[in-house]
Amino acid sequence: MKGLLALAVILAGSARADELTVAVASNFTAPMQELARQFEARSGHKLKLSFGSSGKFFAQISHGAPYHAFFSADQAKPAKLVELELADASSRFTYAEGKLALWSRKPELVDAEGEVLKRGEFRKLALANPKLAPYGAAAVEVLQHLQLEEQTRAHWVHGENISQTYQFVASGNADLGMVALSQILENRKVAEGSAWIVPAQLYNPIRQDAVVLKRGANAPALREFWTYIQSAEAKEIIRAYGYSTPPQDGNGRDNADR
The missing domain is CATH 3.40.190.10 (Periplasmic binding protein-like II)
Incomplete structure (x- = not known):
């Protein structure tokens, strides 16, 4: 009986596990791989990560590519996707500032x-x-x-x-x-x-925004991931890879210029 109960728990957990497809700017490959490992271990969900240039991802998403979320290497492309009503405006935040x-x-x-x-x-x-x-x-x-x-x-x-x-x-x-x-x-x-x-004053800040795309708007697993990626633990991982993370206000929103 105990064995059957354990199997039922495992099957129930498997039924709730989702797979998310996430487009990620290639500069963020190593930290995102570590963040994904940590998130998958604690949630049971799976992240299918695609790495490449932000410009190509923007073009693909504009033409209907089936991603749940987009981590860009800039702020302009996520903002444009919001403008085109291809992404959720309330989800957009600055996850890292590159160097x-x-x-x-x-x-x-x-x-x-x-x-x-x-x-x-x-x-x-x-x-x-x-x-x-x-x-x-x-x-x-x-x-x-x-x-x-x-x-x-x-x-x-x-x-x-x-x-x-x-x-x-x-x-x-x-x-x-x-x-x-x-x-x-x-x-x-x-x-x-x-x-x-390179001294930061020699180039404009490389503020990198993430956004939930239309396909991910109602995905419970993506809401979990969005909470995790903005947690103190996730920010510490991001900083360990040479990025800075913007301070947040009392509502958890980042204060980086948009």
């Missing part, structure tokens, strides 16, 4: 001030496509602020998204590149090679 780093696998190539860009001691500089990826747009802003846009342009190689940009540098196909700080951290330190953490 940019100039990185090379070579231990001595990138100095602490990023002077390597001025010296031009490199063949290829990897950037995410600024038309598709917010981190690519931020990288171009940095070069403009340093008055190095034209000087370095002939050396640019574009990744479709920030993950491909990172791979260009990691594989040695580019000497250095502008990547997300989160991609090169391990235990809150740069894992290998050399890096310059």
Whole structure:
């Protein structure tokens, strides 16, 4: 009898478990994978994660792609989806603020001030496509602020998204590149090679918004996930990967500029 009761409990739990499809900007791959593991372990629900460029996800969602939620690398695309009535306005919040780093696998190539860009001691500089990826747009802003846009342009190689940009540098196909700080951290330190953490004043804040899409509006599992992703535990995981998280007001809403 006890065995049958235990089986009934397991089957009941399985019946309540849902699978959510979530589109996630590629810069947020590692933290989202950890967040998903933690959420799945505690809830029994499953997250089917797709990683890629925010621009491509926006186009797919606009044409009816069946995602429940979207974690963008910027604020503009979730806001536009709300405007198009493809997402729930009340669900939108800033889940992270990204940071940019100039990185090379070579231990001595990138100095602490990023002077390597001025010296031009490199063949290829990897950037995410600024038309598709917010981190690519931020990288171009940095070069403009340093008055190095034209000087370095002939050396640019574009990744479709920030993950491909990172791979260009990691594989040695580019000497250095502008990547997300989160991609090169391990235990809150740069894992290998050399890096310059780009000062925040050289580019506009990379505030990253998430939004519930129409398909997920009535999904109880997604409401659970939305509560978890804004919890103190989730924010600590996000910060461990080199992001900052915005403060919230008394109602739990973030105070980042929209």
